[in-house]
Amino acid sequence: MKHTKWLFVGITAYMAVFGGGSPAYGQPGPNNAPSTPAPTYKSEEYLLIGDAIRGSGEPIIVVSPKNPNIILVGAMANLHYVEGAPLGVGQERISVESRVKYRNTPGSSISTYAITHDRGRTWRFFNDPFRDHFKMNGTADAFVGAGKDGTLFIGAMNFFPLNASPEMLELEKEPRPGLLFGATDIAWSIDDGKTWSTPTHVMGQYNKQEDYAPGVKPVFLGKTPYDRPFLITDHSTGTIYIPGSGSGGEPPHGETFFRASRDNGKTWSPIYSSDSLDYPGGGGRPVAANGVVAVAYNASSAPASTGAKCPCLVFGLSRDEGKTFDRHIVTLPGNGPVTGGTLAADQSHPGRFALRTITARTEMQVYLTDDYGKTWTGPAVAARVPGTTIGKSDMAYSPRGELAVMWTAVNPDGTYTAWSAVSHDGGSKFSEPLQVSHGTSPPRSSIKERGNNWDGDDLASVTADNDFVHIVWADGRAGFLGSWYGRVPLSAY
């Protein structure tokens, strides 16, 4: 009797530890009732873009600087399933043939935008006008932005022509990949998103060498110079900047190109690159504020006079909208990394930039400069969730200089949650992290059949007004990959 009792205790304990979640056949299943009260969250969050047939991912968000009730989100929305374009098996992406079929299926990949005029209470959804206007099959890498005067922008990478010739199709198959005949396109709205301008090109494969600034040597293949565009606004001058990635330089390497417009996209500067012949390197998405443009990227080499051992982190500052840069090797305090980093510019504090690095995939650190990159302080630990690695992440200043960060905390099994933190002092010290998502997203592999065609999940983004931090990220909790919106009051941090 005594042994039986202890055996029962043991079985009970074992089942309590290991038995959850598996309904035994013939029985109603285990008790999955929450054993503790559901946690309370300081965030509000919900699925914003995406459905059971068309997913959504790598969303970007902007708040109108003239009216915080107006929020615009853009995301890459792909059919989960395209006839004749099967997904790869296991970790394999799709084959070249499937990719070409997928990309040449009209509307298989589009850009969907959501706009609210009541601070997120209701939203209006619309799809990009770029495909129809320029007779392309698809768009990708959607982005949004807002000008100093409140002009709103939508944009995307628009590519793969409708009715492509056999020659075009052959070129698309090249592994590099070949010519995709695309461009970054934008449209703008001067009535808070009610109507939109006729789409226009920013830059793309139509550009000739003479469209590039002297010394810039693009490789006219692949997605040069328009891959993964963003829109950056200098709210002091009103100049907008749109970067794109590709390859160029001597020898050719990954390179970031960008263009500036002083008239809200009607005309554009020559195409510049973030790097230079003497500081060559990839990356370097520009940021702009208070009349300057800044870039930070990894250089593969630097002038011998610097004595730098490269790869090395370069900070570049331009006071003529990208025409010329003053570049130097960055020496970060402490044991800071010598490579990597992404910038944010503080519109409220001339000379202040924050540099975000990810250490060992587990910790986001932020370095700060208040003197246009001459000296740096930090690091401050901005993001860390024990037991997780950092997936997507982003960083943005609010109009009054509070620095918000977001990231996805990825568990060892691939599930993840979205988090955020805020520095009320511009980047020297951060709040405790707040979980934005109220549940754990399944790994993308478990929703493969409804996973945005296993495409379009390269980033997440954050912005902040003077009341809220707004976060958008791709999440699989609805059974498909969709773009979720969350917001947290600044006062909650």
Next chain:
Amino acid sequence: MTQNRFWSAVVVGLTVVSATVLLSQTAAPPRTEAFKSDEYLLLGSPNRGAGEPMVFVNPKDSKNIIVVAMATLNHLPTGESPVPRGQPGTVEIRVKELSTPDGSRTDIAVTHDGGKTWEFSEDNFRKVFNMNRCSDSFAGSGPDGTLYVGCLAYLYRGAAAFAGGFMPNNGEAKNPGGGTAIAWSMDKGKTWSEPKWVHPLLSPQLYAPGVHPVADQVAPVDRPYFAADGRTGTIYVTGTGPAYTDDPATPRGRTFIRASHDQGRTWGVIYPMDSEDYQGGRGGFSAAHGFLAVAFGATKVPANLNAQCPCTVFGTSKDDGKTFNYQLVPELPADPAATDAGRGGRGGGGGGFGGGAMLAADPTKEGRYALARQSRDKLMVSLTEDGGKTWLPPVLAAQLPAGATFGHRAMKYSATTGTLALLWKATYADRSYDMWSSASLDGGRSFKTVRVSHSVSPPLNLERGNFGFGDDLATVDVDGEYVHMVWGDNRSGFFGTWYGRVPLVNY
């Protein structure tokens, strides 16, 4: 207990259980990717929710599935949120909501490839009938492959329905106008007919002699359900509300059924499910092999039956409900579910859905009916193979986790294989919930359970909660390969309709 003793016991227990597990080859607890169900959000958005959905599989083409749901604006166009029931302003905001054109509509999802892709649309009933709403959505499928969609199309456009006043307790218009209507599709849901009234309000002349429906808000046409007889092609649509026989002062809640023999083009007399001899409120109904079958909790049966009521009554009709042959069903041996079976109110279910007694007719075996009743934390299924003359002892079909309560329930036989499937909602103490299913591959004699939800839904968030309405039911259908289920769920951050399916091989 000391730690040593505890862990020794754990080791012993682990050893025993592990051996048992290995011997029985029971699967280990599922990891994230090991769920037996496939599930995802199907209808709803941050602007407009979607709830009380219905799913039907086309019996002629199991890859053709229709789902409909009641899709209501989460906020009024002027920005207001719903006011929690019972608080000041509840009625005023409800009147404003009901006066909003298109405030609630029927959203439709149709797949032609077994759920790989879906096509989305919305009802045209509001436009055709010039009504504000198309609520209490229902769907159906006929044996010839005709698909059906219907709803309670009511409330004259704008605030016109409130010219006659509103109910001070809930804000419903006293004379809303409209009724239950239906449309059909002969091309698997690609195009739809013009809608046709089935149960129009203020139409007492349509009811059987001696049946006097009380016109009260949307009574007697509230919450329609659909059933089709696979042999005859007859389709049935129900409605509920109070009616009296002789004394207008003593109406009782009843379920009414109307039949069509020509795929909805024309409709017969409206009959009640119960009778004066066998009085009951709401219950389940089903149809097969030329019989319309009903089951309900009766408050009164003929005295010569010596029954203690409330009691469960089963009835069959061969004339569309004009006459019924009623029989008593043996009560459950313990914790009889009579109180639940006789429950009324909007949450009660007719047509084999929702709460109360659930009834399903097996289209593959004449005379076989399954009746599900609740016994505390269990659903028990009683089976008859002879049209209700005798009933097999009830078997356990579903059991709740400890501390949970039943929410929505549904049951249905496959039109082609005789598989019997159940769906139920387990609601926990904090009002979170998840969905479960069970199926019987032997016609209703034994069941196996599979959890459908991959995680628990949070409770309703009134800010994005279908304006606090439209969550009265969840439904199930089953074909030769899958159990298909739809329900309202809050996991997307708003109240939306989720679709789930489980392969029959997992039961």
